[in-house]
Amino acid sequence: MRLTLTSKIVLWAVTVLTLAFIYAPILVVVLNSFSTSKTLAWPPPGFTTEWWAKAFTNEGAVAAITTSAIVATSSTIVALLLGTALSFALHRFNFFGKSTVNLLVVLPIALPGIVTGIALNNAFRTMLGMQLGWFTIIVAHATFCVVTVFNNVFARLRRVGTSLEEASSDLGAGIWTTFRLVTFPQIRSALFAGGLLSFALSFDEIIVTTFTAGNGVQTLPIFILENMFRPNQAPIVAVVAVVMILIAIVPIYIAQRLTSSDNR
Amino acid sequence: MTTVSSSAPDRVGGSPVGDSLARRGSSYLYRHAKVRLALLLSAPLFWLGLVYIAALVALLITAFWTVDSFTGEILIEWNIDNVTKVLGDALYHAVTLRTLGAAILVTIIDVAIALPIAFVMAKIASRGVQRALVIAILMPLWASYLVKAYAWRSILAQDGILDWLLGPIGGSSPGYGFEGSVMTLAYLWLPFVILPIFTALERVPDTLLDASSDLGARTSSTFRFIVLPLIVPGIIAGSIFSFSLTLGDYIAVKIVGGATQMLGTLVYSNVGVANNLPLAAAISLIPLTIIFIYLAAVRRTGALDNL
Numbered sequence: 001m002r003l004t005l006t007s008k009i010v011l012w013a014v015t016v017l018t019l020a021f022i023y024a025p026i027l028v029v030v031l032n033s034f035s036t037s038k039t040l041a042w043p044p045p046g047f048t049t050e051w052w053a054k055a056f057t058n059e060g061a062v063a064a065i066t067t068s069a070i071v072a073t074s075s076t077i078v079a080l081l082l083g084t085a086l087s088f089a090l091h092r093f094n095f096f097g098k099s100t101v102n103l104l105v106v107l108p109i110a111l112p113g114i115v116t117g118i119a120l121n122n123a124f125r126t127m128l129g130m131q132l133g134w135f136t137i138i139v140a141h142a143t144f145c146v147v148t149v150f151n152n153v154f155a156r157l158r159r160v161g162t163s164l165e166e167a168s169s170d171l172g173a174g175i176w177t178t179f180r181l182v183t184f185p186q187i188r189s190a191l192f193a194g195g196l197l198s199f200a201l202s203f204d205e206i207i208v209t210t211f212t213a214g215n216g217v218q219t220l221p222i223f224i225l226e227n228m229f230r231p232n233q234a235p236i237v238a239v240v241a242v243v244m245i246l247i248a249i250v251p252i253y254i255a256q257r258l259t260s261s262d263n264r
Numbered sequence: 265m266t267t268v269s270s271s272a273p274d275r276v277g278g279s280p281v282g283d284s285l286a287r288r289g290s291s292y293l294y295r296h297a298k299v300r301l302a303l304l305l306s307a308p309l310f311w312l313g314l315v316y317i318a319a320l321v322a323l324l325i326t327a328f329w330t331v332d333s334f335t336g337e338i339l340i341e342w343n344i345d346n347v348t349k350v351l352g353d354a355l356y357h358a359v360t361l362r363t364l365g366a367a368i369l370v371t372i373i374d375v376a377i378a379l380p381i382a383f384v385m386a387k388i389a390s391r392g393v394q395r396a397l398v399i400a401i402l403m404p405l406w407a408s409y410l411v412k413a414y415a416w417r418s419i420l421a422q423d424g425i426l427d428w429l430l431g432p433i434g435g436s437s438p439g440y441g442f443e444g445s446v447m448t449l450a451y452l453w454l455p456f457v458i459l460p461i462f463t464a465l466e467r468v469p470d471t472l473l474d475a476s477s478d479l480g481a482r483t484s485s486t487f488r489f490i491v492l493p494l495i496v497p498g499i500i501a502g503s504i505f506s507f508s509l510t511l512g513d514y515i516a517v518k519i520v521g522g523a524t525q526m527l528g529t530l531v532y533s534n535v536g537v538a539n540n541l542p543l544a545a546a547i548s549l550i551p552l553t554i555i556f557i558y559l560a561a562v563r564r565t566g567a568l569d570n571l
Contacts, residue, residue, distance in 0.1 A: 003388070003483060011388060014380040019400060021377070022454065025415035026407055028425065032418070042418055042425050082308040089304035093297070101305070103559075104312050110504055110559060112512020112551045114528045115323075116316075118535060118544055122326050123319035126338055126541060143316050146308065174290030204409050206515055207528075211535070224410045225515070234414075241411035248406030249399075256395050 026245065033238035038231040055239035064223035065240070071134070071219055072202035075141035079198045080191060082142070083149025091157040108144040116144065117211030124212065132214025140212040141205060145198035152194030153187055160186045189258035196255050200248070220244075320552075327546040331539070338541060346546035356530075360550050363527045366446050367510040373450040374457040374506045375499055382458050386465035387473075398462070401455050409452060413516040416448040420520055440522035448520045453509050457502035464498025465491070500562045507558060511551040527551050 003011075033051055035044035055061055086105060090098060108116055120140045124130045164186070168178040206221040213222060224240070227233035293300050330341050350356050385397045404412070419425040419437075426437035438444050468491055476486040514528030521529075527550055534544035 007483065008388065011380055011384050015384045015397075018377055018381045021451070022401070022404055025412055025419060025451065026404060028415045028418060029407070029411055032415075042421070042423070042428060078311075082311055085304045086308040089301055089308075093301045093304075095301060101309065103563075104309075104317070108312075108316055110508055111555055112508050112528070114512040114514060114531050115320075115548050115552045115555075116512075118531055118541075118548050119319040119323040120315075121535065122541060122545060123315075123322045126326060127322045139315060143312070146312070169294070174287055175293050176286055176290055200406055204406070206410060207512060210515075210532075221408060221410055224408055228410065228414050237411060237414075241408050245403060245407045248403060252399055252402050252406070256399055 029238050029241050033235060033242050035235060035238075038235065051235040051239050055236045055243070058236055060218075060223055060227070061220075061236060061240050064218050064220045067218060068203050068220040071137050071141060071217075072199045074138045075145050075202045076195050076198045078138070078142035079145035079149045080195050083146045083194065083198075084153050084187075084191065086146070087150050087154035087157055091154055092162070105147050105150050109147045113205075113207035116140070117208040120208065121211040132212055133216050136212045136214070137209060137217060137219070140208050141202040144205075144208065145202055148197040148201060149191070149194035152190040152197070156187050156190035189255075192258055193255045196251050323545050323548065326542050327549060329542045331542055346543045347549075349543070350546045350550065356547065356550070359525050359527055359530055362442065362525070363511060363551070364554065366442070366449065366526065367507045369446050370450045370453065370510045371457075371503045371506045373446070374454050375461075375503060377450075377454060378458040378461050378502060379499075382462040382465055385458075385462050386468075387470070401458050401462075405455050410515065410519075412452060413448055413519045416444070416451065416516075416520050420444045420447070440520055440524075442521070442524050445517050445521040445524055445526075448516050449510050449513060450506075452516060453506040456505035456509070460498045460501040460505075461495060462498075464495040464501075468494050497565050500565055504558070504562070508555050511555060 031044055034047045034049065035041075036046035036048045036050075037044055086101070090102060117140075120136070120143075121132075124132060124136050130136065164182050165178055168182045169175075173181070204221060206225065209219055209221060210225075213219065218226075220240070224237050228237050293303075326338070327346055328342055328344060330339050330343055330345065331337070332339050381397075381401075385394055385401075389397060417424075417440075420440060421427075422437070422439060424437060430436055438447075472490055473486055476490045477483070481489070512528055514526060514532045517524055517526045517529055527547060531544045531548050534540045534547065
């Protein structure tokens, strides 16, 4: 498509504006994490590193981050197993009800969070008489994380095709050997990208979490929700948020490197 | 070539063919495709069917039960009071329309913002810039949803950032309410809309665009008749996110919405404060129905494969 110089300039200008729109609120959070105002008044009356020092020794914040990491890791492992199995089933086979299964995978993420949340809350408490806790959160999170793994692996399977696997079994390799030496290396980076997204999704989820967490387990989003409006805690929450963004750069960069080197 | 052919037999033929259990299992599975399929499907279907579909069905059932007004216990007394209340009460009509309006507005705003940046990312930017832009779009997803909503609270506040910015030119912040909620939700879901549209645009071959302009089409016609029809599934996939996430949100609305009530806030207050799970279940059937109608309408476009 031939674009005139003017339209290119306009498109780039719009892109820069959009990025500014995306990053302006995040800049506000960064500034707030250094603000001397305990209630985050604007403009910040002064700057301090006090909150940064306090955040790293704040037991509630550290415990909540640990809890979220455990929940996100567990649900990502479940999602990786279920999502990979599903993507192989849907890519390699034709069977009755295939499109229904396909819909079933997207449903937990396509339905509004509040519906998923209350449905699981009702099922666990009213129907099964269970106590809400670690188990219920992980089950709930894994349910909506499956789709991210499924999407990544399914797209990869569609792209790489099956010819290499056929060659492998023609040469006498069994199913396990073929999977280990041929299939797995081909889908490895898709598993990484899908697992990463699933981890991020679980780590930040709040709506379904409030319905399935009960009182005992405090994930990071629940910690933030409870402390956001407290005068002395608000800047610490801002610090935690900034740290999370900084930590996220590394895995996102690796995932990008992996997927783009596969494309070449 | 020589290295491959000499090393492969070592790996594969390490054990005598047909002897080991793994080998027998492998050839059994190789010959029985149905067993392979069953092994692959059973665990995920068990999980999604038992955990999720059963929970949705249970929700539907609970909507027809009731709550003991003294003890707060759920009583299994079949009745349609909750459903008639939700369908008949003017409050629920108003809140449904408001939530639906917010979801449509947020979706339109997000698609409008996403199209140009996704186009630049997919078709104009060089490889390196493209990667940087994808990272730039992905990274805010790791910044806590709550913290971003809270940042919008200080942006929209009275004497907040928007007032501070717009004050000199005579404007002011809309404050906490419906407009503030729509702006905040549109901000929060933007990356979810940009990414599927970007993926769809990336799949449009450049040669097609060149062919179109070689045949004399203007840029606008190429976009209208070539690009747009090809990326519709991506746009719809993005819109499912913004639409559904808005329908199901109650926390951002609580943070920046002031007294604005959405379906989500009604459901939440009935689960928590009022402790009336059957009524909450009945209310949650409204967004459930809306999204099912939407999904059924877009299913044929293939958008669900783009989520």
